Amino acid sequence: MNVLELEHIKKYFATQKAVDDISMTIAEGQIFGLLGPNGAGKTTLLRMITGIFYPDSGNITLNGKKFDAMNDAINIGYMPEERGLYKKMKIGEQALYLARLKGMSKADAMTEIKRWFVKFEMESWWNKKVEDLSKGMSQKLQFVTTVLHRPKLIILDEPFSGLDPVNANLIKDEIFNLARNGTTIIFSTHRMEQVEEICNHIVLVNKGKKILDGTVQQVKQDFKENIYSLGAPVLPEHLMTHIFEVVKHEPGKLLLKLGDGTTPNDVLRYFINQEVPIISFNEVLPSLNDIFIRLVEGTAAARQFQTIN
Amino acid sequence: MNKVGLIISREYFTRVKKKSFLITTILVPLVIIGFYAAIIAISLKDSDEKQTIAVVDEANLFNGQIAEAGKAFTFKFIPNETEKTFVTKYKEQGYQSFLYIPPFDLNKPDKFILHSQSSASLPTTSAIEKYINKAIRDKRLVAQGFDPKKYESIVADVDLDNTIDTKDGAKKSVAGVAYAVSFACGILIYMMMIIYGTQVMRGVTEEKTNRIAEVIVSSVKPFQLMMGKIIGIGAVGLTQFAIWIILIFAMQLALPLIFPDLLNQVNNTSGNAETASMAATAMQGFSSLPLFKIAASFIFYFLGGYLTYASLFAAVGSVVSEDQQEAQQLIFPILMPIILGFVIMTKAVNEPNSSLAVFGSLFPLTSPIVMMGRITYDIPFWQMALSMLLLVGCFLLFTWITGKIYRTGILMYGKKPSWKEMIKWGFRKS
Numbered sequence: 061m062n063v064l065e066l067e068h069i070k071k072y073f074a075t076q077k078a079v080d081d082i083s084m085t086i087a088e089g090q091i092f093g094l095l096g097p098n099g100a101g102k103t104t105l106l107r108m109i110t111g112i113f114y115p116d117s118g119n120i121t122l123n124g125k126k127f128d129a130m131n132d133a134i135n136i137g138y139m140p141e142e143r144g145l146y147k148k149m150k151i152g153e154q155a156l157y158l159a160r161l162k163g164m165s166k167a168d169a170m171t172e173i174k175r176w177f178v179k180f181e182m183e184s185w186w187n188k189k190v191e192d193l194s195k196g197m198s199q200k201l202q203f204v205t206t207v208l209h210r211p212k213l214i215i216l217d218e219p220f221s222g223l224d225p226v227n228a229n230l231i232k233d234e235i236f237n238l239a240r241n242g243t244t245i246i247f248s249t250h251r252m253e254q255v256e257e258i259c260n261h262i263v264l265v266n267k268g269k270k271i272l273d274g275t276v277q278q279v280k281q282d283f284k285e286n287i288y289s290l291g292a293p294v295l296p297e298h299l300m301t302h303i304f305e306v307v308k309h310e311p312g313k314l315l316l317k318l319g320d321g322t323t324p325n326d327v328l329r330y331f332i333n334q335e336v337p338i339i340s341f342n343e344v345l346p347s348l349n350d351i352f353i354r355l356v357e358g359t360a361a362a363r364q365f366q367t368i369n
Numbered sequence: 370m371n372k373v374g375l376i377i378s379r380e381y382f383t384r385v386k387k388k389s390f391l392i393t394t395i396l397v398p399l400v401i402i403g404f405y406a407a408i409i410a411i412s413l414k415d416s417d418e419k420q421t422i423a424v425v426d427e428a429n430l431f432n433g434q435i436a437e438a439g440k441a442f443t444f445k446f447i448p449n450e451t452e453k454t455f456v457t458k459y460k461e462q463g464y465q466s467f468l469y470i471p472p473f474d475l476n477k478p479d480k481f482i483l484h485s486q487s488s489a490s491l492p493t494t495s496a497i498e499k500y501i502n503k504a505i506r507d508k509r510l511v512a513q514g515f516d517p518k519k520y521e522s523i524v525a526d527v528d529l530d531n532t533i534d535t536k537d538g539a540k541k542s543v544a545g546v547a548y549a550v551s552f553a554c555g556i557l558i559y560m561m562m563i564i565y566g567t568q569v570m571r572g573v574t575e576e577k578t579n580r581i582a583e584v585i586v587s588s589v590k591p592f593q594l595m596m597g598k599i600i601g602i603g604a605v606g607l608t609q610f611a612i613w614i615i616l617i618f619a620m621q622l623a624l625p626l627i628f629p630d631l632l633n634q635v636n637n638t639s640g641n642a643e644t645a646s647m648a649a650t651a652m653q654g655f656s657s658l659p660l661f662k663i664a665a666s667f668i669f670y671f672l673g674g675y676l677t678y679a680s681l682f683a684a685v686g687s688v689v690s691e692d693q694q695e696a697q698q699l700i701f702p703i704l705m706p707i708i709l710g711f712v713i714m715t716k717a718v719n720e721p722n723s724s725l726a727v728f729g730s731l732f733p734l735t736s737p738i739v740m741m742g743r744i745t746y747d748i749p750f751w752q753m754a755l756s757m758l759l760l761v762g763c764f765l766l767f768t769w770i771t772g773k774i775y776r777t778g779i780l781m782y783g784k785k786p787s788w789k790e791m792i793k794w795g796f797r798k799s
Contacts, residue, residue: 110587112780133588144580149383160375161588205584 061124063088063213063244064109069118071104078104079115080268086246086261091239093259093276094248095348097356101268102248103141106215109246110138123212134163137211141218141248143202145190152186155205162209169208176204180230195222203231207238214238215246220254232258252349262348266356280345283354286318288327291340301330315344372589373597380572380601385608394609398616420493422483423447423467425455430470430504441496444468456484468497475512478505547745548718550658554667554741555714562674562707562737565606566682570696572598573686573779582779591776595687596768599679606675607668663744666753673760674737677767678703684771684795687778688786710735714742721746731756733763770795 064086071079079101086092096102107113109120111129120127122135146154152173159169177183180200190198199222207214216235220228235258239245247259255262256276264272272279291313299306299314303322308315316327324341331338346354384390421443424431435444445464447455452469459467466485473480481501483489507517573595576582585594681703689695713735717726721743729739730748736756740748777794778786786794 107583107780112583112586130590136587138584138587140580140583142580142583144582144584146383146581147575147579157375157379158584158588161372161585163372163588 061088062086062121063090063123064246065119065121066105066109067119067121069105069108069115069120071101071108071113071116077268079108081118082265082268082270083118084263084270084273086244088244089239089242090261091235091245091247091259093255093262094246094265095250095252095255095262095352096265097250100265102265103217105265106138106217106246106248109213110136110215134209135212137206137209137214139202139206139214139216139219141221143198145198145202145205147191148189150186151182151188151190151193151201154190155201155208158205159208162211164209172208172210173204176208180204196224196227199223200227200231203234207234211243213244213246215248217248218251219247220249220251250352252347252352256348264352264355271355272351276348279348279351283346283351284343285346286322287344288316288318288324289340289342289344290314290316290327290331290338292331292336292338294337296334296336303327303330373593373600376589376594376597377601377604380598381604381608384568384602384605390605390609394612395616398613402617419443420466421445421464422497423455423459423462423464424470425450425452425467426470427451428470428472430501430508435500435504442493452482452484459484460486470501475505475508547658550663551718551721551742551745552715554663554744555711555718555738558667558671558674558741559707559711559714559738561606561610561671562678563704565602565675566678566703567700568602568605569599569679570682570686570700572602573683573775574689574696577687577779578690586779591779592772594779595680595683595772595775599676599683603672603675603679606671610671658745666744667741669757670737670740670760673733673757673764677733677737677760677764678707680764680768680771684774684778684791687775688781688791690782706734707738710738714738717742721748727752731759733759736760773797 062085066082066084069079069082070077082101082105094102094105104113108115109127111127111133114129122132149157155173155177156166156169159173160166164172174183177185182200182204185193185197185201190201193201199219203216203219206216219231219235223231235245235247247255249255259276261275262272262279263270274282287307293312295309295312295314302319303326304316304318306314307317318324318327324343328338328341420441422445424435424444424446426433426446431444431446433446435442447467450458452471455467455469465487466483466489469482469484471480478501483494483497510517510520576585576594582591582594589597682700685696685699685703689699710729713725713729716723717729717739720726726739726743729735730743730752732739733756736759740753740756773796774791774794778791
């Protein structure tokens, strides 16, 4: 079942087509990566899904019903990229306030806060103020306030920035946990190694348009370049053949790009015939980082202003 | 509890629980009362000090003594000296000043001079003028064949009382008190509007720069957030106001108990008998005022004025970033009508029914301040009703427009928008 469906969403600002006709669907329990360079329109898209902005045209469907910002607030948890908390407010009170604004009852909110504070070892923070916290600590608090009201859909904009590896893992584990229990997570970032590790499905946007949509594996398959890595302790000096070209020659390792119509078996046969002692042979899929750079490269690094009629 | 209620209670309690709130709320009346106490103490003390003034009376105007000199002055008559000879000596002989009375024509008295080492105070010169005038008058009376003592018994000295006839019966009015109360109410509203308006602005800017606004507007409408903040801070203002009123009344009751000799001192000092009777008439005048009407209008105009301006302050707060200078530039046009209102109010307390005062008390941007300046005087019903109606209308209109500016501004980062852009935001649909 699809939790969220976007159909032909458009949002134009005075000097930018921030989001220009984007459609996508997100299935329940998915960890969905929304990727794109700076200024691609990610935040604008997320703000429309959280009900902060209304799209100029297009439809948003949440849980099979038309999205209604006010009544669906309880179903969505949003953690913006720039952290937002009241600096002078006590941490316990702040968590309670934000949970109740989402529509939780006081008693319900209290139990949930206590549960999360124990889980993240934050019990001693209750009467501290946010200004007393380090960046990583307030990040944890922000995460807790985002998921506190048990939303069906959680939107995380760069959730790991400023976290040390231990705390990043803590939150990563929680994200997996939530997804296992049926929560859908939209994860916006430009850190590709995190996306590869966490997301099932990705969408890449650039200049307000969707340029890539698929599962991580599918995308990698689509962008593979027939490159294989071969490992052997001794390698012949000269490799004169038409079936592949050598991309990289390292001691004990070769990167080969296969020619058209060549199968990996042809390559193996070639080396076996040359009596090369092969110890490893595997396909090299492009990293998301490479794909990202390839797709976005060539377009201007900074988004230009445009006139909207 | 609905979401606006939650926001209001957060805004209210975080402010009221702060130490600074408690300190300003309690300290301000203490400072005001301490200030008055100091003034009274100083004025009492001053009268104790005796000034000794030498007199070179060449015309023999005073016949060697000034009978009414009282406690404030001692006059020493210096015989066998002239102005020119004594002017070089009076410092050495220990006098601060000396009065020179030359021989003069009784029909055209002039050239009286008070020589002093530093400029003489106004009470001193006016007291001496009074003595000279009286001495000349007595001389003239004698010249005309009257007995000065008899003249004193003939002269009348009446006080005019002003009685206001209301439905509840006649009340004694004291012009000075009505004036002071009007003025105080006007200043108080002026101050509260600026203080709490800027608090709204700062709160909005804080939410914007902390990016908390983004989290909150994903649960509530921006307009609800803005109204929650405005109402919450307004409630803080009313609370502070209520505490002040209670404190001031408590102080007035407590003051005579703490300093029982204060009033006695005022009463006993013959020179200050006037002060004592003034205090009594002030109390009388105060009780003659329509206190309930004043309090009710004060609350109405405070709320009306505060709400009207708070929405403007909120809009300014939503478009600026951390840069305080940007905020200053944008606040200026908002402060202009407030200051204009204050200026009109100072005129209106003197001429409550002038056309300027009437205009100022109807125009919604100045009416909260100006109307309070006229409040102790009789205001025609239609003016009061129209003024209140216009104020409520203005508040609704402003909130509607600024709500839209706020909604856009609170999520915009970077460059400060121009006036043109802000106006465009304010008037666009939906």
